Amino acid sequence: MRRHLGTLILATLLLAACGGEDQASPEARSVEDLERQGQLPVLDRSDDLGGPDADGNGVRDDIDAWIARHGGDPARQAALAQLARSFRAAVLAGGDPAAAQEAAHRNTRAVACVMARSGSGTEGTRAVAEMRKMSANTKARVVAYLAYSAALDGTVMSLPAGNGCDD
Amino acid sequence: MTSVPSRWARAALLAAASALAPGASASGLCPAHTHTLAFFNGVWNTPDAAASGAQALLAALDEALRTRPGHAGLSIGAEVFYNASGLQRGARDGIEDLVEVFEQRAAELDETLRRRWELFWEIIDGRQVWWRKIAAVLPRAYEVASALTEARNARLIARTASLAAHPPTEADYAAHLLRLRALLALGRSVLLVGHSQGNFFLNTAYRAAPAPSATAAVHIAPASSRTSGPHLLSGNDMVIAALRGAVPGEPPPPNLWIPPSTEDVTGHMLAETYLDADRNGRTATGALMADGLLGLRSPEPRASPGYFTATLAWDGEGDIDLHVVEPGGAHVHYGARIGASGSLDLDNTTGYGPEHYHASCDPARLQAGIYSVGINNYAAPAGRKATIQIATADKGVIRTVQVDAGPPRGEAGDASPLAVLRVAVARVAGAWTATVH
Numbered sequence: 296m297r298r299h300l301g302t303l304i305l306a307t308l309l310l311a312a313c314g315g316e317d318q319a320s321p322e323a324r325s326v327e328d329l330e331r332q333g334q335l336p337v338l339d340r341s342d343d344l345g346g347p348d349a350d351g352n353g354v355r356d357d358i359d360a361w362i363a364r365h366g367g368d369p370a371r372q373a374a375l376a377q378l379a380r381s382f383r384a385a386v387l388a389g390g391d392p393a394a395a396q397e398a399a400h401r402n403t404r405a406v407a408c409v410m411a412r413s414g415s416g417t418e419g420t421r422a423v424a425e426m427r428k429m430s431a432n433t434k435a436r437v438v439a440y441l442a443y444s445a446a447l448d449g450t451v452m453s454l455p456a457g458n459g460c461d462d
Numbered sequence: 463m464t465s466v467p468s469r470w471a472r473a474a475l476l477a478a479a480s481a482l483a484p485g486a487s488a489s490g491l492c493p494a495h496t497h498t499l500a501f502f503n504g505v506w507n508t509p510d511a512a513a514s515g516a517q518a519l520l521a522a523l524d525e526a527l528r529t530r531p532g533h534a535g536l537s538i539g540a541e542v543f544y545n546a547s548g549l550q551r552g553a554r555d556g557i558e559d560l561v562e563v564f565e566q567r568a569a570e571l572d573e574t575l576r577r578r579w580e581l582f583w584e585i586i587d588g589r590q591v592w593w594r595k596i597a598a599v600l601p602r603a604y605e606v607a608s609a610l611t612e613a614r615n616a617r618l619i620a621r622t623a624s625l626a627a628h629p630p631t632e633a634d635y636a637a638h639l640l641r642l643r644a645l646l647a648l649g650r651s652v653l654l655v656g657h658s659q660g661n662f663f664l665n666t667a668y669r670a671a672p673a674p675s676a677t678a679a680v681h682i683a684p685a686s687s688r689t690s691g692p693h694l695l696s697g698n699d700m701v702i703a704a705l706r707g708a709v710p711g712e713p714p715p716p717n718l719w720i721p722p723s724t725e726d727v728t729g730h731m732l733a734e735t736y737l738d739a740d741r742n743g744r745t746a747t748g749a750l751m752a753d754g755l756l757g758l759r760s761p762e763p764r765a766s767p768g769y770f771t772a773t774l775a776w777d778g779e780g781d782i783d784l785h786v787v788e789p790g791g792a793h794v795h796y797g798a799r800i801g802a803s804g805s806l807d808l809d810n811t812t813g814y815g816p817e818h819y820h821a822s823c824d825p826a827r828l829q830a831g832i833y834s835v836g837i838n839n840y841a842a843p844a845g846r847k848a849t850i851q852i853a854t855a856d857k858g859v860i861r862t863v864q865v866d867a868g869p870p871r872g873e874a875g876d877a878s879p880l881a882v883l884r885v886a887v888a889r890v891a892g893a894w895t896a897t898v899h
Binding site for chain 1: 493508509510511512513514515516517518520521522539540541542543544545546547549550551557558561565572574575577578579580582583584587589592595596598599600634635636637638641725733734737738739856857858859860861862898
C-alpha cells in the first residue's frame, strides 16, 4: 500500500516538473508577480462569506473581473457568472438543509450550463472546479461550503432538462 | 363490517381504479422520461463535482446510444444519488482535519499561502494547477503539496477501508432507496452507475431495489469488491491499485488499458480519464452504459407522474397511510382517493410501502395553495419510522423527512393525520413553483 501511495505522490511531483504553460514566466519571482501577470487570480479574502458585490449582480466582484478576463465568449461568461452566483448561494446556505437544497438546485443547473458551453467534459469539469476554488477561497468559506455539502448527504439531485442556462 | 374488511374492500376498488391513472403519458407540466441514469459519486466529492460527473456520464451515454438501434423514443433523465461521505463535520478520516493540516503546512511555507484556500481544493481534487505555478517561484511548495497529498490519500484509503468493512445501509440512505422505488413505480427503468467508492452506495441501493429486470448496475473504477453488474477498470488506475491489500476484499480485476495522460496521472478520475474524449475509456464506458440501459425492461407503471408527488415508505410490516389535504379542502387518502387537484395512486396495507400521491400535471386542474402532507399509523406497531419524500417535475426530489409514525390509531386517526410537511404550490407570471415548508 505504501508503495502505491508513494507512486501517487510521485506522479503529482512529476506532473509538477512538467514544462509548458503552467510554468511561471521568467520574470515572475514571487506569488505577487504571478498575480500581476494574471497567472493567478487576485481574489477577495474578506471575512464576509459572500464577499463584495458592488454592482449587485450576485457575483463577487473579483470573480466578475476574472470571468471578464478569462471567461471566453459572452455565452460562456454568462454560464460562468450563473455558476458563480450558485456557488455564492451555496456558501451562504451553509448547513441549513432547506437553503442547501435550493442552492444545490441552482448549482446543478449552473453546472449543466457550463458543461454545455465547454469544449469537452474535461474542460467543463475543470471550469466548475475552478469556480468552486475561487468561490470558497477562505477558511470560513471552505467550512461553509463543506457544511452545505454535508447537508446534502443522502439527497437526490436531478440534472435539468435542457442546458440549465438561465439566459 | 369491521374496519379491517372495509379497508380491504376499498383496497380492491383502489387496485381497479388505479389502472386508469398509472403510467399515463406525462403532459403539461411534467416531463415524460422513460429511463433514469442514477449516478453514485465517490467519497469527498462535493455536490458540484458529483453533478459535473453525472453530466459527463449522460453525454457519454447519449453518444453511445446514438450508434445503437432501439434508442429512438428513449427519454433519459439523470439524477445524482449523492453521498457526502467524508465531508461531514466530525467524520472519521474526514476532510475536517485536512483543513487543519492545510492551515498548518501552508503557513510553514509562507504566511500568505495560509490564506489561499483555493489551494486546499486543488489538493482535494487532485488537480494542482495553481500549486505548480507557485512552486515555480517557491520551490518548497512541492514539499508542502506532496505532504498534503499524502495526508489526503491516507484518509481516502482509510475511508474506503471503513466503507468496505461497514457498507452504507438502507437506513442510512433511505432517501436514495425511496427515490428508486418511486421511479420504478412510475414505470421508469433505472441504470445505476457508480464511480470509485460510490459503488458501495450503488450496491446498497441496487440490492434493495424491488424490480430486478428494470434496474441495471454499471461500475466504473470500483473500489468495492462486490459488484452488482459489469465493471470497467483501467490497468492504469493507480488509486484502485493502491487499495489492493489496503481494504477488506479485492476490487475486481482491470479489464481495460487506458493510456496514461498528464490530464490525470492517477488514471482514476471520471471525466479526465474514463470519459476523456481522446482516449478509449469513453467509448468503453458509453458502451457499457448503453448496453445496460437497452437491456432493461420497463416496469409496469403503478403510479403517475405529477407536478409534485409525495411518496411514503416505512421500515416494517403493518399499515401506515399517506394523507394529503389539498388547498380546496379535499382530503385525499385510501378512503377518498381522488381529490380536486390530484390523487392517491398507490396504497399499501401490508408493510414497507410505498404509497404515492400525485398532484396533476394539467395546469387547468392543478390548484395553487398549500397541500398538507401527513400520515396516519393505521395498523403498524408503534415505533415504525416513516419516510416521506416530495419531488417536483422540474427539480426532482426537494425534500425527504423521516418521522416516528406514532402508535396505531386505525380509522380514528383518519380524520386527524399527523401533519409532516406542507407543500406550497404557486403560479406567478405563468410559471408554477412548489416549495416545502
